[in-house]
Amino acid sequence: MSLTRTTCPYCGVGCGVLAGADGTIKGDPDHPANFGRLCSKGAALGETLDLDGRLLHPKINGKNADWDTALDLVASKFSNAIAEHGPDSVAFYASGQLLTEDYYVANKLMKGFIGAANIDTNSRLCMASSVAGHKRAFGTDTVPGTYEDLEEADLIVLVGSNLAWCHPVLYQRIAAAKEARPHMRIVNIDPRRTATTDLADIHLQITPDGDVALFNGLLAHLADTQMLNARYLANHVSGVDAAIEIARQTDSALCGISAPERTTFYNLWASTNKVVTIYSQGVNQSAGGTDKVNAILNCHLATGRIGKPGMGPFSVTGQPNAMGGREVGGLANMLANHLDLENADHRQAVQDFWESPTICSEAGLKAVDLFQACADGRIKALWVMSTNPAVSLPDADAVAAAIANVPFVVTSDIMEKTDTNDLADVLLPATSWGEKDGTVTNSERRISRQRAFLSAPALARPDWKIISDVAVRMGFADAFAYQKPADIFAEFVALDAAVAHFPRDLDLSIFADADYATLIPTQWPHNSRRFFGDGQFYHPDGKARMIAVTAPELSKSRFALNTGRNRDQWHTMTRTGKSARLGPHLAEPYVEINPTDAEALGASPGDLVKVESTYGRTILRALITPRVAKGQLFAPMHWTRQRTSLGTVNSVVAPVTDPFSGQPALKSGAVTAVVYKPKWYGFLASHTQPTPQTPYAAIAKTQSGWQAELASRKMPNDWEAELRRLSGLTDGVVALQADPAAGTIRMAVTQAGCITGLFFVSSAPVVLSRATIVSLIGTDTPPLVALAGQSGSDQPDAGATVCACFKVGRNTLLSAAANGARSVAALGEATCAGTNCGSCKPELQTLLAEAQLPMAAE
Numbered sequence: 001m002s003l004t005r006t007t008c009p010y011c012g013v014g015c016g017v018l019a020g021a022d023g024t025i026k027g028d029p030d031h032p033a034n035f036g037r038l039c040s041k042g043a044a045l046g047e048t049l050d051l052d053g054r055l056l057h058p059k060i061n062g063k064n065a066d067w068d069t070a071l072d073l074v075a076s077k078f079s080n081a082i083a084e085h086g087p088d089s090v091a092f093y094a095s096g097q098l099l100t101e102d103y104y105v106a107n108k109l110m111k112g113f114i115g116a117a118n119i120d121t122n123s124r125l126c127m128a129s130s131v132a133g134h135k136r137a138f139g140t141d142t143v144p145g146t147y148e149d150l151e152e153a154d155l156i157v158l159v160g161s162n163l164a165w166c167h168p169v170l171y172q173r174i175a176a177a178k179e180a181r182p183h184m185r186i187v188n189i190d191p192r193r194t195a196t197t198d199l200a201d202i203h204l205q206i207t208p209d210g211d212v213a214l215f216n217g218l219l220a221h222l223a224d225t226q227m228l229n230a231r232y233l234a235n236h237v238s239g240v241d242a243a244i245e246i247a248r249q250t251d252s253a254l255c256g257i258s259a260p261e262r263t264t265f266y267n268l269w270a271s272t273n274k275v276v277t278i279y280s281q282g283v284n285q286s287a288g289g290t291d292k293v294n295a296i297l298n299c300h301l302a303t304g305r306i307g308k309p310g311m312g313p314f315s316v317t318g319q320p321n322a323m324g325g326r327e328v329g330g331l332a333n334m335l336a337n338h339l340d341l342e343n344a345d346h347r348q349a350v351q352d353f354w355e356s357p358t359i360c361s362e363a364g365l366k367a368v369d370l371f372q373a374c375a376d377g378r379i380k381a382l383w384v385m386s387t388n389p390a391v392s393l394p395d396a397d398a399v400a401a402a403i404a405n406v407p408f409v410v411t412s413d414i415m416e417k418t419d420t421n422d423l424a425d426v427l428l429p430a431t432s433w434g435e436k437d438g439t440v441t442n443s444e445r446r447i448s449r450q451r452a453f454l455s456a457p458a459l460a461r462p463d464w465k466i467i468s469d470v471a472v473r474m475g476f477a478d479a480f481a482y483q484k485p486a487d488i489f490a491e492f493v494a495l496d497a498a499v500a501h502f503p504r505d506l507d508l509s510i511f512a513d514a515d516y517a518t519l520i521p522t523q524w525p526h527n528s529r530r531f532f533g534d535g536q537f538y539h540p541d542g543k544a545r546m547i548a549v550t551a552p553e554l555s556k557s558r559f560a561l562n563t564g565r566n567r568d569q570w571h572t573m574t575r576t577g578k579s580a581r582l583g584p585h586l587a588e589p590y591v592e593i594n595p596t597d598a599e600a601l602g603a604s605p606g607d608l609v610k611v612e613s614t615y616g617r618t619i620l621r622a623l624i625t626p627r628v629a630k631g632q633l634f635a636p637m638h639w640t641r642q643r644t645s646l647g648t649v650n651s652v653v654a655p656v657t658d659p660f661s662g663q664p665a666l667k668s669g670a671v672t673a674v675v676y677k678p679k680w681y682g683f684l685a686s687h688t689q690p691t692p693q694t695p696y697a698a699i700a701k702t703q704s705g706w707q708a709e710l711a712s713r714k715m716p717n718d719w720e721a722e723l724r725r726l727s728g729l730t731d732g733v734v735a736l737q738a739d740p741a742a743g744t745i746r747m748a749v750t751q752a753g754c755i756t757g758l759f760f761v762s763s764a765p766v767v768l769s770r771a772t773i774v775s776l777i778g779t780d781t782p783p784l785v786a787l788a789g790q791s792g793s794d795q796p797d798a799g800a801t802v803c804a805c806f807k808v809g810r811n812t813l814l815s816a817a818a819n820g821a822r823s824v825a826a827l828g829e830a831t832c833a834g835t836n837c838g839s840c841k842p843e844l845q846t847l848l849a850e851a852q853l854p855m856a857a858e
């Protein structure tokens with residue numbers, strides 16, 4: 001069958017994918033981001049294409065509606081709010097997961113036609129500090145690096161980036177380069193030990209937010225050891241003395257790393273010319289995120305290590321189109337095409353080009369403030385597109401209440417049940433990846449096509465079309481008469497040509513004559529041109545600026561709550577949560593706790609822990625591990641109220657933001673933790689989808705249906721009724737075995753000779769093999785055999801999934817290792833683990849190390 005050439009919809013690496021309507025997914029060997037590679041999420045894309053859970057019709061107050069009724073309602077609600085309360089009374093909250101064409105149209109409608117700038121996006125939570133830091137240093141928001149630089153570097157410094165899990169294909173490219181060039185050095189700067197740390201020669205386990213102290217120390221070291229590039233600084237950089245002065249005053253010990261370790265790192269940095277510093281959310285998502293960015297940029301500018309092969313700062317983007325969003329100016333303080341909202345000439349030029357009735361004249365509300373305005377009653381109509389703010393913003397319960405407080409809320413999404421959709425008046429069904437056409441820009445400024453290989457299901461429509469249809473109904477028919485995404489892309493490129501006389505980095509001239517249908521992945525400004533290689537920057541004097549940044553005071557809370565991502569889940573799991581293959585890697589919301597802290601709290605493995613702040617609380621499974629330092633906790637951001645009762649970690653994260661970028665500090669909340677002692681723990685496997693109803697409830701998709709981890713302090717009177725309530729299984733016969741002495745109850749539901757539900761309850765955490773129990777659902781295993789928690793066959797328990805592609809469990813791997821497979825390659829040969837996408841290789845390495853087996857020389 002013929003495969004369509006498209007781009008992965010997950011992370012900012014932007015891998016090329018060959019996809020077929022039958023669910024075939026392959027890495028595109030010709031795409032310069034991945035050359036055929038894919039990670040576990042990309043490889044499992046075929047499993048997320050079904051229509052299960054999709055939003056397929058417009059809905060008004062929960063009832064299906066036709067498009068005309070829904071669009072008329074949305075347009076009239078927005079128009080009425082604007083007429084009555086002014087353009088600032090309405091807001092859009094968009095996403096780095098929109099395609100460039102969708103994003104361009106949304107931004108145009110708000111800024112040029114509604115005439116306000118209340119459009120912000122989830123990129124505020126993601127890239128805003130990098131944008132602000134770049135602008136301060138370069139005069140523009142420019143990411144100068146390319147992926148090839150990563151392979152050419154002699155030293156890669158990874159700051160606040162878990163590349164192995166979050167940009168797996170870049171991680172694999174670096175790992176391959178290191179193997180080919182063994183002198184390459186890798187330093188990982190992260191308060192936590194992660195899968196990425198395994199590739200590093202040096203792990204600098206700094207205190208949270210110790211980054212500025214560390215990099216100011218580096219700058220002072222470079223100055224003190226005559227390693228500055230004096231000629232470069234004199235010709236191309238301003239602000240040098242002030243930045244160095246502050247750096248010298250900084251106590252670099254504040255970063256929490258010993259003096260000898262700091263010196264080793266500083267000497268390595270100073271003596272290596274080809275240095276790339278990759279950074280991500282450990283830098284951006286901080287109350288001092290912009291200063292962290294500039295502390296890093298300062299060191300690259302001070303040595304002139306920027307804009308040349310194998311060197312430079314590299315802020316990797318998270319979402320597939322975070323970069324495209326910046327290009328179209330999707331944030332509340334940007335215009336379009338890298339133009340400045342504060343610049344009257346820029347505004348006039350855009351208004352002239354759009355032939356628009358108006359143009360916003362000042363910056364709109366940034367994400368956290370925007371939802372505060374929703375809470376205050378200032379926003380009368382809100383449109384959320386392709387993002388799930390009730391989960392992903394800090395102080396998420398207050399954000400949910402703020403959304404509920406807005407008189408009219410519309411969302412565009414591909415899924416029906418999300419925490420944000422649950423609060424909306426109108427739901428608009430968008431076409432999903434595979435059904436839509438457009439472009440995305442990856443971390444290295446490469447624009448690639450996403451192409452449809454499936455037809456749009458039911459009434460779903462592309463986002464650009466939905467937005468344009470509303471704009472037309474608001475009275476702007478001429479400006480939004482697009483027939484296809486290519487029309488919008490052409491306008492985006494034409495706007496760029498129309499404003500080419502303003503000094504900017506963005507230059508889309510390479511796309512002027514491009515054929516949209518056959519567009520191949522192309523980098524701007526021009527495939528071979530490098531930014532800043534000539535020492536020219538975009539401040540009026542043509543120079544870059546070093547910024548004097550001070551190290552912040554560090555938090556003294558009992559526990560600092562760090563948050564982030566898992567290898568196999570994407571954000572709020574609306575898509576990856578559908579894949580039974582991806583679920584078992586880490587199936588529950590958990591909190592990593594250092595063993596010393598766990599002992600002090602009295603927490604044992606498998607216990608539940610209540611993590612609380614002044615903003616809210618969560619209940620999470622304790623994962624006791626030395627990967628986190630004492631006094632720190634780490635919890636993933638993925639779990640929502642759809643899949644858990646109290647697993648939404650942003651319920652406890654404070655809405656503190658960086659003063660320059662407005663980006664929230666999502667990585668360092670002050671929290672308390674105590675063990676949560678329920679009366680019973682339960683594990684439920686069911687053929688129906690359970691709903692979270694007990695204080696601890698974590699629901700996940702399995703190959704045979706669903707599973708739920710449960711716990712409660714309330715003892716039900718009737719266990720059979722409880723089983724039916726939690727599982728939704730109304731039919732079938734229940735067999736129950738109680739063992740009061742052991743404190744256990746076991747139940748099996750059978751219908752027409754098949755097991756449809758199994759429920760294991762215990763006064764202590766349930767220790768049976770989940771994989772075995774789940775495998776019994778849908779089989780004709782006799783209930784009594786099933787209740788013994790055994791499959792009836794002699795299949796050993798594979799343990800928690802490590803390799804998602806081949807479903808290889810931890811126990812299988814440990815026994816292969818015990819039988820002599822003592823390297824990652826040997827484990828691959830014995831079990832296939834790690835031989836497809838390779839995303840689990842860092843974990844295979846860790847598993848071998850933990851098994852304390854002598855490693856074979858590879």
Ligand SMILES: Nc1nc2c(c(=O)[nH]1)N[C@H]1C(S)=C(S)[C@@H](COP(=O)(O)OP(=O)(O)OC[C@H]3O[C@@H](n4cnc5c(=O)[nH]c(N)nc54)[C@H](O)[C@@H]3O)O[C@H]1N2
Pocket residue numbers: 011012041126159160161162163165166167189190191192194207208209210211280281282283286317318319562563564565566567568569570571667
């Ligand atoms: N599997 C997967 N991949 C993804 C995503 C996903 O949801 N799932 N999302 C994508 C998106 S949108 C993004 S933005 C990227 C994010 O990619 P990353 O930024 O790599 O991911 P995070 O896990 O958010 O955080 C990175 C690290 O920052 C560390 N950190 C915390 N505080 C500090 C600090 O003060 N200093 C330093 N130096 N480090 C600190 C954390 O311990 C964590 O390991 O991932 C993208 N890729």
Ligand SMILES: Nc1nc2c(c(=O)[nH]1)N[C@H]1C(S)=C(S)[C@@H](COP(=O)(O)OP(=O)(O)OC[C@H]3O[C@@H](n4cnc5c(=O)[nH]c(N)nc54)[C@H](O)[C@@H]3O)O[C@H]1N2
Pocket residue numbers: 095097122123125126127281285318319385386387388389391392393394412413414415418430431432433463563564565570571572573574575637649650653666
């Ligand atoms: N505590 C904590 N919180 C965080 C972070 C963290 O590290 N820690 N990271 C932050 C970061 S970097 C990010 S980027 C955000 C991400 O957070 P969100 O953007 O809120 O999370 P997603 O789950 O990606 O939400 C995307 C939504 O769009 C829908 N969707 C998918 N495709 C389409 C489409 O084509 N069209 C439309 N209309 N909808 C679609 C999905 O079903 C889903 O509901 O989270 C932020 N929040």
Ligand code: SF4
Pocket residue numbers: 008009010011012013014015034037038039040041042043166167168169170
């Ligand atoms: S690294 Fe994985 S998630 Fe990111 S674009 Fe490539 S395949 Fe998709």
Ligand SMILES: [Mo]
Pocket residue numbers: 125126127318319
């Ligand atoms: Mo992100």
